[in-house]
Amino acid sequence: MAKKMVQRKIVLWLGGLIGISGFGIIVLVMIVVLLIVGIAGGSASQTVNGGGSYCSVTGEVNHDLMDSTLAGAGKLAGTKDMIIQLSSEKGIDPVLFAAIAIHETGYGTSNAIVNKNNPGGLMNPATGSRELYVFDTLEEGLRGMANTLHNRIIKDGLVTIEDLGSVYAPVGAGNDPNGLNGHWVPNVTSIAEELGGLTMNCEQGGDVLIVGDKAWPVPSTKTITSVYGFRTIKVNGVWQSRLHAGVDIAGGNVNGKPIVSYAAGVVTKSQNHAGGWGNHVVIDHGGGVQTLYAHMIEKGVPVGTQVNAGSYLGRVGSTGNSTGPHLHFEVYVNGQTVDPMLYLTPILAGASES
Structure with missing residues (x-):
């Protein structure tokens, strides 16, 4: 575990101490x-309110959290090594890859992944993109999703969850009358945190x-x-x-x-x-x-x-x-x-x- 030593002057606002005993x-x-120690510490503290998504504390994949989360994600259980390998090949964040796959498939239980091996909701251009693509194996489906994420992230520069949400689930889209697309960014962000935090293109929620x-x-x-x-x-x-x-x-x-x-x-x-x-x-x-x-x-x-x-x-x-x-x-x-x-x-x- 990387240990980040941060020099701070710590200021505590104290409440709730009622009565003197x-x-x-x-x-x-x-x-x-504690206050004296804080004052002696030097420069004033700055609270960092991280915009965007929470980063992995170590900057690396938390294998324990990724294993445990995927274990409860239906057909995606046991896919961690495959996701990490494909992410390495395509230059994308494996945590982001897994978070989107988990969300898109309802934790690995959707019809798309169960019956079509399609974890990314990819549409078949041969049908005018009206029907979901059917993959022979889940590995093929994950590879297709990795290719798509590579194109969006690396080629199009959509590097954050918010950026990707504007493509995957645009808020106010005509085909979303119930406004469900508004849940895409917060849900994917929450899953990424559940997996231990992103390893690329993110901001820490404070030091x-x-x-x-x-x-x-x-x-x-x-x-x-x-x-x-x-x-x-x-x-x-x-x-x-x-x-x-x-x-x-x-x-x-x-x-x-x-x-x-x-x-x-x-x-x-x-x-x-x-x-x-x-x-x-x-x-x-x-x-x-x-x-x-x-x-x-x-x-x-x-x-x-x-x-x-x-x-x-x-x-x-x-x-x-x-x-x-x-x-x-x-x-x-x-x-x-x-x-x-x-x-x-x-x-x-x-x-x-x-």
């Missing part, structure tokens, strides 16, 4: 120290901050909007003191931005709209340490995925018990929650000193 004083001291073998979980922002600790909230009209068992990370245009793994480990939970956490992922890092990433916009990477520090997990959202887009991040040690800033502060401090 012994615990609150400890948290407050930690915050002050992935990795210090040592640990990563800041939301590359696009370092803003803390709520800290760990007890806070007073109204439940059924009654004010109660409740433990906020993690930290909330938000700020700026964070909705839909990538969430990455704090450290190496294996995904043990990846649940869809499960209670107050909404879509969330849990990673076991070994040694009794686990991390939780909640309120994702959609279900994250699948259970069993092996991740490294900075590996893509999903995207920031507001599912579950949430009032706006943010990442709720928790750390467990031997099954008990602890203040995540004990683990995140060294990342910020290390970036300031580098």
Whole structure:
């Protein structure tokens, strides 16, 4: 895993610390120290809001994510090596190739791929382009799709998902009365992220901050909007003191931005709209340490995925018990929650000193 050391002055906007107790004083001291460290770090931080699509953290294909995603894509299961080989021959991004194929075939289940071996929706010119081309084998169909993508990307210069969408699924086209073409770009983008991120012609969703073998979980922002600790909230009209068992990370245009793994480990939970956490992922890092990433916009990477520090997990959202887009991040040690800033502060401090 490539490790990008980014020099930053980290500014935290803190909210949600209500009341002063012994615990609150400890948290407050930690915050002050963090701010001092950030100020000493030098130049001001700049949040990068990545336009376009999320890039692979390493700049290379994430083979584990590509395998697991294609395994659930019907007839496309087991085609990773073929897609990578054809992409290499044609000079195109294998992740983009796979993402378009998955979308065009409804995760490998459409009539075009099942009965015609046609993953790219290619039309047969012999029929006046009124009927889908029928390929003898899926390999032939993938090769035909690779040729088409080569022509669009390399020859025509349509290098981004947005560019390709204007050809594959033009918004407002006469043959799209229900406006379904408007879903093409966001869906292909989402699948590319699910596959681990593009390897060509993309913009990072913020610098992935990795210090040592640990990563800041939301590359696009370092803003803390709520800290760990007890806070007073109204439940059924009654004010109660409740433990906020993690930290909330938000700020700026964070909705839909990538969430990455704090450290190496294996995904043990990846649940869809499960209670107050909404879509969330849990990673076991070994040694009794686990991390939780909640309120994702959609279900994250699948259970069993092996991740490294900075590996893509999903995207920031507001599912579950949430009032706006943010990442709720928790750390467990031997099954008990602890203040995540004990683990995140060294990342910020290390970036300031580098």
